[in-house]
Amino acid sequence: MWKKGLKAVIIFVLCFAVVTVWSVEKWSQTMQGDLPSKTAVILHAINHNLVSLDTNISVPDFLTPESSTDDGVTMKRKDTTIAAGSNTEIPVRVYRYSDTENAPVIVYYHGGAFLEGYGSLDTHENIIRSLAARTGAVVISPEYRVAPEYEFPTAVEDSYKTLEWAGRHAAEYGGDPDKIAVAGDSAGGNLAAVTAMKARDEGGPDLFAQLLFYPLTTFQDVNFESRDTYDSGYYLLSRQVMLKAREEYTPQQQMWDNPYTSPLHAKNLSGLPPARIITAEYDPLRDEGEKYGEKLHNAEVPVQTVRYQGTMHGFISFFQIMARGDRALNQSADFLDKASSGNVSHSDTYTVSKYDGPSGLTWFLEEAEALAIGAFLVGKSTYNRMMNK
Known part of the structure; x- marks a missing residue:
């Protein structure tokens, strides 16, 4: 009897494995080209509501490994506020992992389409x-005010005020006020x-770099x-959201x-x-980010532009x-x-470097994790269908 049971289990496992491989291969095939397996499973999970996500991009719990995101380093985090006009203050969060003095300072602005509910600290x-x-x-990051309650230029003004605040207060957190990036x-x-431009135009802090992720x-x-x-919208940013951002x-x-x-x-x-x-290959904002890099280059600004192939916004x-x-x-x-x-x-010369993805052992691990x-997604989808019958 136990042999029959074992055979049944083996057959089930093999069939499930075949279905999984077939499914991942199917998800990888899009009208815009073949996606890497890891990209395909993440997009499938999000677009078919198989994971719980808010309107912004965040990592589902089941996709997050147990290892620390901070490389085992102890974080110090400070929540404070800065003045942003009369009787108005905006939240600012300060992150630090090192006890050294005169550390570089990064002022980081989170994404979210300039809209309420689409992104936060x-x-x-x-x-x-x-x-x-x-x-x-x-790293100093503000919760700048967003639309529809606050239209342009409020977010820009909050961003610049944060940079100025960083210049005045970075030393209190071990940062070097003369070494700031955005x-x-x-x-x-x-x-x-924009903050880099405004700092140049208004004689603000002298920045050593600007780091722009799919801007x-x-x-x-x-x-x-x-x-x-x-x-x-399948690649996590839709024309509808872009038009809504512009409208509001x-x-x-x-x-x-x-x-x-x-x-x-x-x-200028x-x-x-x-x-x-x-930039990301499968991203509506890809071309304008790369074009901005070209314009910076033509203005004799040192610029490195890298397109990550097989990735989404x-x-x-x-x-x-x-x-x-x-x-x-x-x-x-x-x-x-x-x-x-x-x-x-x-x-x-201006070039857009292209990174095609990992190779060797890292590629193998990516494929194994994708499968x-x-x-998990095949099992969850099957379970949901059974429960809805």
Whole structure:
């Protein structure tokens, strides 16, 4: 009897494995091309409501490994507020992992489409914490005010006030006020780029770098291939959300031309700090981020632009389970280290480097993890169908 039972179990396991492999392969095939297995399973989980996500990108609990996101380093976090006008204060969070003095300072602006409910310090804390741990920097991040209650230029003003506050108070947290960089993702990448411009224009803190993760660089109607190809929302950013952001954050059309909303169209980009721009292959914002890098280069600003192939908008938020996201953060930390030492120079030609993904053992582990996640999703989908009958 037990032999029959064992055979039944073996047959079931083999059938389930075949179904899992077939499913992951199917999820990987899209009209825009074949996705890496890890990207495919994450997108399938999100787009088929098999994991609990808010409207912003955050890592599902079952996808998060047990290992610390902070590389085993003890974090010190301080919540405070800064004045942002008469009788108005905005929350600011300060992260620090090192007890050394005169550490570099990073002012980080979280993404979220400039809209209430689409992003916050909490939804982006994993990126901010990890960047602090990998760089040894003091990272200061504001909860800037967003639309629809606050339209442009409130977010820009809050972002710049945070930079000025960092210049005055960084030393209290072990940071060097003479060594500040700005960074951000998506809408926050826009604010980081704009804050760098505003600091130049208004004689603010002298920045040593700007780090832009898949930034939005224009609110204008520009014909970019990536906007037309990847705007369905399947790749975690839709045309609908982009139009909503424009309608509520920049409700007046003349705002779209302002260099502090659309840095891509700024007449003068000279004198800005060295930049590293990271874009994703399957992202509506890909082309405008890379075009902004080209314009910075033409203005003789040192710039490194890297496209991560096989990734979607917001992929760095998944660095805990995506090797590409982990590499993006590591390479960003390396860039900031070199930039703080003045070792990033302007090149003769502008190129967009492309990273195709991991190889060797790392690739094998990515595939194995993708199949494990795929098996979970197949099982959960089957269970949901059974329960709904």
